[in-house]
Amino acid sequence: xxxxxxxxxNLSKIFFYIFIFLxxxxxxxxxxxxxxxxxxxxxxxxxxFLWLAxxxxxxxxxxxxxxxxxxxxxxxxxxxxxxxxxxxxxxxxLVLYMxxxxxxxxxxxxxxKIITSSIYIFLSSLFxxxxxxxxxxxxxxxxxxxxxxxxSRGAWNLGDIVLDDGVGRWLRIYGSLPHPNIxxxxxxxAILFIGYLIKKENKNNxxxxxxxFLAGVFTFGLxxxxxxxxxxxxxxxxxxxIFKNLxxxxxxKFFFFIIILSSLLVYIFYPLIKxxxxxxxxxxxxxxxxxxxxxxxxxLWKNNPLLGVGIGNYxxxxxxxxxxxxxxxxxxxxxxxxxxxxxxxxxxxxxxLLLLRRVYKESHYKPLLILFIIVGLFDHYLWTLYPxxxxxxxxxxLSE
Numbered sequence: 001x002x003x004x005x006x007x008x009x010n011l012s013k014i015f016f017y018i019f020i021f022l023x024x025x026x027x028x029x030x031x032x033x034x035x036x037x038x039x040x041x042x043x044x045x046x047x048x049f050l051w052l053a054x055x056x057x058x059x060x061x062x063x064x065x066x067x068x069x070x071x072x073x074x075x076x077x078x079x080x081x082x083x084x085x086x087x088x089x090x091x092x093x094l095v096l097y098m099x100x101x102x103x104x105x106x107x108x109x110x111x112x113k114i115i116t117s118s119i120y121i122f123l124s125s126l127f128x129x130x131x132x133x134x135x136x137x138x139x140x141x142x143x144x145x146x147x148x149x150x151x152s153r154g155a156w157n158l159g160d161i162v163l164d165d166g167v168g169r170w171l172r173i174y175g176s177l178p179h180p181n182i183x184x185x186x187x188x189x190a191i192l193f194i195g196y197l198i199k200k201e202n203k204n205n206x207x208x209x210x211x212x213f214l215a216g217v218f219t220f221g222l223x224x225x226x227x228x229x230x231x232x233x234x235x236x237x238x239x240x241x242i243f244k245n246l247x248x249x250x251x252x253k254f255f256f257f258i259i260i261l262s263s264l265l266v267y268i269f270y271p272l273i274k275x276x277x278x279x280x281x282x283x284x285x286x287x288x289x290x291x292x293x294x295x296x297x298x299x300l301w302k303n304n305p306l307l308g309v310g311i312g313n314y315x316x317x318x319x320x321x322x323x324x325x326x327x328x329x330x331x332x333x334x335x336x337x338x339x340x341x342x343x344x345x346x347x348x349x350x351x352x353l354l355l356l357r358r359v360y361k362e363s364h365y366k367p368l369l370i371l372f373i374i375v376g377l378f379d380h381y382l383w384t385l386y387p388x389x390x391x392x393x394x395x396x397x398l399s400e
Contacts, residue, residue: 008056013114015053016107020118021125022046023390024186025176026149032089035327038315038384039090045149047100047386054103057111065106070358074351075102078311081344085310086317094312097386101393108397115398119193122398123214126175126190130221133173133183137224140171150176159328163226165275173224182381182388184230185371187222189395191215191234191258192367195241196399198254215254216261223265226276229378237371244366290334296322297333301342308345317342336376336383365399372396 027045034040058065067075078095085091108115132150136142141154155162155171161180162169172180194215201208222230238258245251266273300309300317309317314332324330333339341349360369372382372392381388 008059012053012056013111015049015056016111016114017118017121019046019049019053020121020394022049023122023387023394024125024129026178026387027147028149036315036330038312038332039087041089041093042386044386046390050100050104054100054107057107061110064110065103067102067106068358068362070351070354071102071105074348074355075099077348077351078344081308081311081348083310084307085313087310087313090316091310091312094383094389097389101389104390104393105397116197119197119398122394123190123193126186127214127217129175129177129183130187130217133175133221133224136171136173136175140169142174148176151178163272163275165271170272172226173221175221175225177387178385179381180225181227181229181379182385182391184222184225184227185233185375185379185381185388186391187218187225188230188234188237188371188375189368189391190218191222192237192241192365192371193395193398194218195238195251195254195367196365198250199245199248201250212254212257215258219258219261220265223262223269223273226272228276229375232378233371233374236374237367240370241367289331293331293333294335294338297335297338297342301338301345304342304345306345306347308341308343308348311343314339314343332380332384334379336380339380339383359396368395368399 022044023046025046028042030040030042032041075095075098078098082088082091082095108118132142136153141156141160142150142152144150144152153160153171153174155169161172161174163172164170173183174180175183175186177183177186194211198208198211198215201211222234242251242255296318297314300314300321303309303317303321315330318330333342337349340352344352356369356373360366372395376382382392383389
């Protein structure tokens, strides 16, 4: 009996569920610390459980792996780009995250029975992250808690992400993640997943109403991130989901629920929302910084148009090209398409476009890919940071 419970496949599922729950939390061991975050290397606690899950699965199922050719070509090219990357550690970091993502894709493809459970575990974890974020908003900050990977946050802290409504400074909620934009991306994904779950429900049971409760909570959380990229990406992806499923009664109900709730929240928080859509010192600085980042990326790409500067080495190339006074001025361009073009050149960029095309054709839940493409036009975390890279691959895998 014990042997049946604790066989390789069951252990793999248990560890995978733990990985999914821990994914939004940033507990990690920093192996190679750097002043600039994007150049360091860490091992995340969730990663350890991911590799335990993959390890027990591969013991019996390694022969089932059939990487998509486009995925494989793109990965091989990114790996080869380490040869001309100046900072091998920074490049290897992203190569590893991408490899983990591809293995997750294969793992889910061969274990489709765990998809629904994995989604609910992911949603449960995000609920706790939302409670933390709500506390951050109400208290204008939160204390450091290193065992959960949480840094101290405060509307009064220089460097923390805030908004100014003309009366005072408000902290945009981080939840358990390193930036409000990333938390916004996670919450947008969660709401789309809930739409999928509600679409499949056949009766008004407890789980059906629980899904609506979570959708309401995450919609509120998405607003409190005040992430314009997450807002825009969610609106477009959500409308696409609704349009494609208008014949489904549950989906129509879900649409009206989100619309009514969102309208109410916009009415209540209009002064804060207005500060994100009108000219102010903070917003003008954000726009000007993004324009500077774009110009920097084009200069770096023109210096290495065919093969790029090497995966994970955008910041390294930026340091060589520009002498800035402060470390925070060295940031990736807030556009993953320009970022990939700069790091992998024309060849790698074309392979990436083929990968997206392949994923779009295979994906059973295209709204997610639409969301990621729009987020990618305005932010970089889906390419540069562990929680972003893994969110991309986990979400598309669970959409199966």
